[in-house]
Amino acid sequence: MKNVGDRSKKRKQPWPTKDAMEQIYKKKLWGGNQFDFYSGSGSHNPKFVDPYIDAISFFLKSFENPISICDLGCGDFNIGQELVRYSKKYIAVDIVADLIERNKKMFQESNLEFQCLDISVDELPSADCALVRQVLQHLSNAEVQCIVEKLSDFKYVVLTEHIPEGDFIANTEIQSGQGIRLKKQSGINLLAAPFNFKVKREKQLLSVTASEYKGIIVTTLYETI
Secondary structure (H helix, E strand, O other): OOOOOOOOOOOOOOOOHHHHHHHHHHOOOOOOOOOOOOOOHHHOOHHHHHHHHHHHHHHHHOOOOOOEEEEEOOOOOOOHHHOHHHOOEEEEEEOOHHHHHHHHHHOOOOOEEEEEOOOOOOOOOOOOEEEEEOOHHHOOHHHHHHHHHHHOOOOEEEEEEEEOOOOOEEOOOOOOOOOOHHHHOEEOOOOOOOOOOOEEEEEEEEEEEOOOOOOEEEEEEEEEO
16 A cells, blocks of 8 residues: 655645535435435445445455455445455545444444544545545535545545536536535546546446436546556
8 A cells, every 4th residue: 555645634624514414414315214324325226336336346356465445435334334345454434423433333344444534634544445436526626636635645546426428527616515516517527627636547447327316327446656
């Protein structure tokens, strides 16, 4: 894994993301009234979940020796729990403290650790690979930029984003926690301005049509420089 740079552990937080995510879970804005915490259909609908688990499992099993994973925005861990077995160490991160405490009680493995962090503000755990599944789509460009600056510390980044089908203008600004760019016919492209994420290689691992929500959900593997 790469060495983490000498960044300050805290930056001033100008974004409402933590409060927004806490409200989403508290008011069940992503559904799942029968659950204590529910990370939405993207984390539970087999149409989206099963192909993702298959694709990521295949990638992780391709290594002769298991690698360490940092799951940035692990949510209710319905997906992450299926991937822990393929990792040397699995660190699951989320911004909602009560959710992390719940996950610690529900999911216990010798190679699994949960941390409550704001990934745009806090220093990230060290690992070989970062999984960032449908997280950046909810965040402002300034917040995404702060995260992108840290992603090069991982050798591999697996990014999943809900984007429009066909051509679109990438990285249109939104307010953190107020829906996603799809409503503006936009989506995240880390390689485009203003992020300009520098990578050695990129490979699309998965694309699933989300007809009931419009657009497609695309998973891309980046090998960093």
